[in-house]
Amino acid sequence: MVGGGQGAFIGAVHRMAIRLDGQAEVVAGAFASTPERSLDSARELGLSSDRSYSTWQEMLVAERGLGPSERLDAIVIVTPNHTHFEIASAFVDAGFNVLCDKPLVTRVEDALTLSALVARRGVRFAVSYNYSGYPMVREMRSIIADGQLGTIRKVIAEYHQGWLSTDLAAAGDKQASWRGDPALAGAGALGDIATHAEQLVVFTTGLTIESLAADLRSVVPGRQVDDDALIRLRFIGGATGYLSVSQVCVGEENGLTLRVFGEHGTLVWAQEHPNQLRHARGDGSVMIRSRGDSASGPAARSATRLPPGHPEGFIEAFANIYQGFFAAIRGQPDAVFPSIADGVRGVRFVERALTSARHDGGWMSFE
């Protein structure tokens, strides 16, 4: 693991997700941007000292020197966005499988370079679009792929948070600080959460974005990155949609919701109550589906650990991403996980949206 040391929210989540199913464990790491904090974090995590590294460069050198049976099976990169490219490239180049936090990188050309390198080296590369790990998200995807909604008409994804309603960076919050610095994060809500919404839309519907148009705002005085956005989408085939994204909605916690309206039915899912899925059908009936219920398809079932009524949550969904990644590493051909292609598309999505915003919110072709 690179990054994710003391006090880092997402690093701890990754470790819980890794541990949950007992398929892997964190055995080596360079956890922070200073050697001291890196080693402190490694000690706290109980790592053996010979695999506790001061820097990711040290880790790279040491680990690539190990024999095949001792070598790390995969590297997890959970550092700030602007560092992803250099770190990921180095480990991929050395032949390591990598799971990298999203957004993949901060520039489209870097995304393409990295993607080409991954292809050249033949490694497995996952991007932690964790929300696509929820069983009922996978069930949505199956229902749509199965044609039960008919032609998709309209897609609405919302991702509303409130934690940046005030100027936390000015108040010294560490996470808010790097996320609010254009140089380090690349973008604000756009990179942080809109990319999740975009990936969910594409993952579940199978649609291809033809063009987009983005209204971006910085609502809180003093903020340098976007904290509120409306991004309209046109899909190949005629469907339309939009992403409403904000981090300044007081009272919203992690309000990611997805609604897909088709000719024959509608699916509604909300991340904060992830074990349910609403399915309305053209005959007027409305079903409340439940994770693990008898109607669940194989994709949802294989992402499910507990019987219906025993709630699974964020960590379990995250662990499903790892399950797919580990399965791919073991050579399973149809393993489901967000790939580097998703990562590249996400970076392009951010770039296109920023470009649209600079052109007064005009439509930009996506490819």
Added chain:
Amino acid sequence: MVGGGQGAFIGAVHRMAIRLDGQAEVVAGAFASTPERSLDSARELGLSSDRSYSTWQEMLVAERGLGPSERLDAIVIVTPNHTHFEIASAFVDAGFNVLCDKPLVTRVEDALTLSALVARRGVRFAVSYNYSGYPMVREMRSIIADGQLGTIRKVIAEYHQGWLSTDLAAAGDKQASWRGDPALAGAGALGDIATHAEQLVVFTTGLTIESLAADLRSVVPGRQVDDDALIRLRFIGGATGYLSVSQVCVGEENGLTLRVFGEHGTLVWAQEHPNQLRHARGDGSVMIRSRGDSASGPAARSATRLPPGHPEGFIEAFANIYQGFFAAIRGQPDAVFPSIADGVRGVRFVERALTSARHDGGWMSFE
């Protein structure tokens, strides 16, 4: 009453709303576009034959000839949109108070002409934006006017229906027919439901629309008017918002919701569960308010008939519009009801949105 004869949904609703509080009754009418159906409807409603009219013109002539004590206190116009202007103008010109269905008329110049006539004649004129009659909508307005949300940041109104998911007009549905004819309705979802959403936003927030941009679509093949729309709003003062409107969302019934996000709090209301109001505050607390609860302000209280927990619904809200209108007729100076100014603004809103759509969804100044 003009219009609203046999089989007309909204005419029957008006009559229930009128009767509910026992302040008025329907005593005269020309209920349909043919004399025969008009008289049949009047008979069914139990009207005395001397005030059952074949046409609205006949009714106008007869009723304006009556003395002040016998004259109708008000005329209710519930005919298809394209007829509103002629009928309303005639009755206003004759000095009658009028309550007219929305959208007020189909052309901005007619709206302005009618508005000027109303001012000249000094009559009371209401437009049936019935959703603003809900007590918790009025509570939202009070909370915002009271400054509890601070500066408004973002406003989201959705109005999603599914009843036009298929081509009902082709299948012979009468309502769908006139509403789907551009000549008779002026617009589709835009005039029918987006105007409600627009009025709710302005009514509750007190904001003024500076400009708008509209994406309109006709999703169902063969439909000649818009059935799906996204209308973005910029308000004077910097707030933004959007209206998502559709009549082709399978499984949606009458899904009108309103969310107002402010600097210090958020309010969420949904028409299908109108007796509740969610109020999140900047301190992290979330309150579920209930119609008639002890925290209700005077505006909500005076629009409430029953204690909390005894659900009120659509008809009661509609009747609140009549209560305000009747109060104004009786001379109450601060009576709350949607006025001709709301009606004019709604017509302009439709016109501006249609113009934006013709210009590839570009921004149009509102005034």
Added chain:
Amino acid sequence: MVGGGQGAFIGAVHRMAIRLDGQAEVVAGAFASTPERSLDSARELGLSSDRSYSTWQEMLVAERGLGPSERLDAIVIVTPNHTHFEIASAFVDAGFNVLCDKPLVTRVEDALTLSALVARRGVRFAVSYNYSGYPMVREMRSIIADGQLGTIRKVIAEYHQGWLSTDLAAAGDKQASWRGDPALAGAGALGDIATHAEQLVVFTTGLTIESLAADLRSVVPGRQVDDDALIRLRFIGGATGYLSVSQVCVGEENGLTLRVFGEHGTLVWAQEHPNQLRHARGDGSVMIRSRGDSASGPAARSATRLPPGHPEGFIEAFANIYQGFFAAIRGQPDAVFPSIADGVRGVRFVERALTSARHDGGWMSFE
């Protein structure tokens, strides 16, 4: 109308329910226990002075003297419980149709006497168990009668309110006062709300109570009647159930819910969101039914005024009771309304529950 004068909550509800559908109007009344308040109330309601009575006795004498075409079609009795018997008996004896508030009377022998009189006089007699007027309650009844749940296993009705959480009677609240006086009300929560729950259970399931056992409490110090109860039920055929009833549950408004569990399915309905009905089936599917949806049976449809998504509420349900009663008066043979048999059963239910409570909550046979 007898009773229901100034400030009486339920009298005003009756009048709105009567007016809603325009089938009847209140034209005569003795509205209060003193002549002065009676006449004041009549004046406020705009009644003609010759049918505004000082007392119900005066009204009885005057109205029974009128010819068949001028006579009142029905009498509505909304006085405190202990007066129902005398008033209802007198009007029934004079040949009037009567709709009386529940509980019908305060003593079983009076209930039987009145019932016999009703049969002898051949009048229509309704008891205002208004919750059975909700369309989705009628849909529950149809689904169960249709056998879709198979054998009923368990029935849970809750009726939890909080308005008597403190000693309102001591604080001078008029309603709380008579309802809290054993001599005037007969019982507390038992008569006031448990009877509603009992009627809903029997109405929807069609089951017959074989025996019951009641735990009654007076939770608030100083209260002389029960304010909290658990009443267990055994039905003929083996099903069981219970009613949990309370008026001291802080934060509960009018929390009447009904759950019926059968061999093949479960139905769940909640009065505070009356337009929905949850139907879980043995195959694991869960449907959310909506008032007026296309699956609605004729009983629900005929009790429905608006399309789905346009909420109906308490008054509309109340008006459905009147619709059934008026239909019966017009001679419709299959009119649905709560009859005197329901009223008698409710009085017996209260008596059996009080008896059980006096015997330490032991089981009492119901008939």
Added chain:
Amino acid sequence: MVGGGQGAFIGAVHRMAIRLDGQAEVVAGAFASTPERSLDSARELGLSSDRSYSTWQEMLVAERGLGPSERLDAIVIVTPNHTHFEIASAFVDAGFNVLCDKPLVTRVEDALTLSALVARRGVRFAVSYNYSGYPMVREMRSIIADGQLGTIRKVIAEYHQGWLSTDLAAAGDKQASWRGDPALAGAGALGDIATHAEQLVVFTTGLTIESLAADLRSVVPGRQVDDDALIRLRFIGGATGYLSVSQVCVGEENGLTLRVFGEHGTLVWAQEHPNQLRHARGDGSVMIRSRGDSASGPAARSATRLPPGHPEGFIEAFANIYQGFFAAIRGQPDAVFPSIADGVRGVRFVERALTSARHDGGWMSFE
């Protein structure tokens, strides 16, 4: 770990809960009732062969022979109920800390014997009442302990499942089989789920049960244990309550809910949406609390891994039980976990309920 081999639902849950926080791992086990399946399970779990045991007796002998640093820190017992006593006693007697599934044992005298042994040996002994690990359950407990509800008036716990709606044991389901055999399980729904409800009530309210009365039924033909129950409770101090418990409620998944009504407020929690807590207060306000929100007290916070809006579920709650148990093993004096006292009380609760049921549901003093 003893028990929990291939196909055992709860064993896998224990292992995920153990792994989640990385504080412990399963390193030895006797996982099934036959040596072959035990060793197969151990192999599947990747245990080293020298700590993969054929039987728990073999495991006991081998492990108690190890030195203090190599010895197991704790034994987890997840076998069928009737075997708990023998296994737990043996390991406790050998000085091991034990976490045992509930119900602790099947006879009160065994519970007392075991409890005395635990005291004598000075080991840590936890019972897996996992629902008390939910953060919002702990928040309920804090709010009540803090006096915010005032005097408790009424407590309602429901635990409704539907998975035994048909005769699964006859159909060959393994879990249903031992749980449906009176000799192996001791009781049906009573031991399996009512004990959870009882523990939640006592844990959150701090009340002491004075007496109880139980109606037990076997609804499904052929079933030998109870599958449906209503258990009434009287608490010392005057509060009352009941547990409604069933495994034959079609459509119910794991419907455990808890409502506590006090003089000054009401708390409502539902296991299927465990991240929320409803708190109504005497001033008429209703708050929706969210796991991890800023109002959370220390008990809830320390049981929380993620920010609000990132759902935690069943496994996380289960892991909180282990966290408390591990903390106690490490010597933390105020570690919170369900202790052997809870286990003993649960066994007594089952015994008292069975006794009451044999006496026609009469009241039984609890101690």
